[in-house]
Amino acid sequence: MSIEGPEIGTTAKRRRRVPEVARREALVSARRLLITSGPTAVTLKAVGDEIGVTHANLIHHFGSAAGLQSALMESMVRDLTDALGAAVEQLRSNPGAPRALVDAVFDAFDQGGAGRLAAWIALSGDLQHLEPVRAAVRDLVDAICETFAAEGEQTHHRVTSAVLFIALYAFGDAVIGAPLRDMLDREDDAGRKIVARLLPTFLF
Amino acid sequence: MSIEGPEIGTTAKRRRRVPEVARREALVSARRLLITSGPTAVTLKAVGDEIGVTHANLIHHFGSAAGLQSALMESMVRDLTDALGAAVEQLRSNPGAPRALVDAVFDAFDQGGAGRLAAWIALSGDLQHLEPVRAAVRDLVDAICETFAAEGEQTHHRVTSAVLFIALYAFGDAVIGAPLRDMLDREDDAGRKIVARLLPTFLF
DNA sequence: GACGATATCTACATGCATGTAAGTTACATT
DNA sequence: AATGTAACTTACATGCATGTAGATATCGTC
Numbered sequence: 268m269s270i271e272g273p274e275i276g277t278t279a280k281r282r283r284r285v286p287e288v289a290r291r292e293a294l295v296s297a298r299r300l301l302i303t304s305g306p307t308a309v310t311l312k313a314v315g316d317e318i319g320v321t322h323a324n325l326i327h328h329f330g331s332a333a334g335l336q337s338a339l340m341e342s343m344v345r346d347l348t349d350a351l352g353a354a355v356e357q358l359r360s361n362p363g364a365p366r367a368l369v370d371a372v373f374d375a376f377d378q379g380g381a382g383r384l385a386a387w388i389a390l391s392g393d394l395q396h397l398e399p400v401r402a403a404v405r406d407l408v409d410a411i412c413e414t415f416a417a418e419g420e421q422t423h424h425r426v427t428s429a430v431l432f433i434a435l436y437a438f439g440d441a442v443i444g445a446p447l448r449d450m451l452d453r454e455d456d457a458g459r460k461i462v463a464r465l466l467p468t469f470l471f
Numbered sequence: 472m473s474i475e476g477p478e479i480g481t482t483a484k485r486r487r488r489v490p491e492v493a494r495r496e497a498l499v500s501a502r503r504l505l506i507t508s509g510p511t512a513v514t515l516k517a518v519g520d521e522i523g524v525t526h527a528n529l530i531h532h533f534g535s536a537a538g539l540q541s542a543l544m545e546s547m548v549r550d551l552t553d554a555l556g557a558a559v560e561q562l563r564s565n566p567g568a569p570r571a572l573v574d575a576v577f578d579a580f581d582q583g584g585a586g587r588l589a590a591w592i593a594l595s596g597d598l599q600h601l602e603p604v605r606a607a608v609r610d611l612v613d614a615i616c617e618t619f620a621a622e623g624e625q626t627h628h629r630v631t632s633a634v635l636f637i638a639l640y641a642f643g644d645a646v647i648g649a650p651l652r653d654m655l656d657r658e659d660d661a662g663r664k665i666v667a668r669l670l671p672t673f674l675f
Numbered sequence: 676g677a678c679g680a681t682a683t684c685t686a687c688a689t690g691c692a693t694g695t696a697a698g699t700t701a702c703a704t705t
Numbered sequence: 706a707a708t709g710t711a712a713c714t715t716a717c718a719t720g721c722a723t724g725t726a727g728a729t730a731t732c733g734t735c
Contacts, residue, residue, distance in 0.1 A: 281682080281683060281731065283681090283732065284682075289682080310721085320682095321685080324684075326725090327683075332722075385646075386590040386646055389587075390646075404651075427661075431657060434643075436639055436643060438643045439643035442642070442646075443590070443639070444639060446598055446601055450605045451612070453631055453632075453635060457632070461632055465669055468669070484701090485699090485713060490712080528713055531711090535693080536693060678733105678735080679733095680731105682731075683731090686728100687724105688723100691720105692721085692722105693719085693721100695719100697716090699713080700712085701712075702712095704708085705707085
């Protein structure tokens with residue numbers, strides 16, 4: 268079984284994509300590789316093989332291997348900030364549902380791959396790629412502050428504690444949650460339950 | 472300024488180490504490289520340069536590059552389990568001091584590099600290296616259960632929740648705590664304070 | 676249908692991490 | 706002091722990831 272084109276030995280017909288499509292396909296593949304096989308698996312050759320282009324073509328589109336990595340980080344960070352924004356909206360429309368907020372953040376870190384991405388960024392030291400997250404985090408803090416507008420100073424402190432709490436926990440759960448829960452014989456959503464139960468202690 | 476031997480151009484005198492010393496020096500250097508510069512910085516050449524031997528010599532001692540990595544993981548996992556064991560002892564001798572327990576676990580993940588190590592292991596998929604941690608975690612659970620021996624079934628559930636809570640949080644804090652706290656304008660030990668405050672809600 | 680822009684490929688070059696083989700030297704033992 | 710073990714080095718080989726240059730094919734446009 269061959270993953271190549273229609274025939275082997277004959278010159279397979281080229282598929283010509285507009286640059287945006289080529290970049291998008293490459294980033295989807297790169298993200299899949301990052302999530303399933305780790306950072307070292309995200310090579311020009313591996314990504315190229317997955318989408319049926321050569322590594323030279325990826326350099327043409329992204330400038331360099333580092334360019335592809337940066338684009339991947341940007342793309343995943345954008346998804347994370349979008350997810351946080353959605354969580355904010357969800358909170359505004361339906362406050363007092365901690366589990367929904369928790370699920371939104373946990374899913375972003377877990378399914379979206381943001382957890383593995385953040386770990387990769389932190390380990391490799393490319394912290395500048397996290398900068399766009401700063402604004403998203405501040406928006407999240409502001410939104411929660413508005414929703415639970417009680418006393419001024421104390422509220423901000425409590426809310427930043429809550430955000431720090433849920434973000435760190437969701438990150439940890441996404442990266443090493445599975446093996447840890449296995450060691451403790453705990454169910455898959457044990458972490459989410461704990462966070463959902465404790466979150467109100469920050470906000471009320 | 473040269474990091475080489477006494478002179479350049481002349482054959483520097485060789486330093487011959489017993490294998491245990493050579494391995495220990497290499498692992499110390501490898502750990503430093505892992506913590507400061509990330510997993511990709513841990514190469515045979517980089518470690519060799521730091522301790523003044525050739526990369527071939529490291530292969531002689533560890534068998535292969537993968538052997539060095541495994542030994543590094545083993546060494547760091549042992550330190551982590553030791554730290555957890557010490558935390559257990561501390562808890563037995565002085566129960567009711569959550570901040571001390573929290574500090575012990577957080578320091579293990581942060582200063583000891585266990586956080587970055589665990590992230591590396593999780594990202595690269597070498598989960599079998601975490602197996603020795605399983606026993607340490609179970610010991611920790613048992614120790615806490617004995618200390619807070621109330622009703623049977625409920626206690627075990629609460630304690631595993633507490634361990635999951637503190638471990639995931641300490642891990643997250645060690646890996647991405649610094650940039651997150653910076654985004655939120657929070658103090659360095661904000662995470663520890665939060666965990667120390669919430670931990671009693673699991674145990675009492 | 677011819678043409679131009681460029682997406683894509685082939686072929687080659689380079690650097691690095693790893694691994695191997697064989698020689699060299701330090702140190703303990705005698 | 707002679708000797709053997711093995712820690713250590715040098716020299717070479719290999720594979721992979723990245724990068725470059727030039728040729729080729731595809732598609733929109735005229």
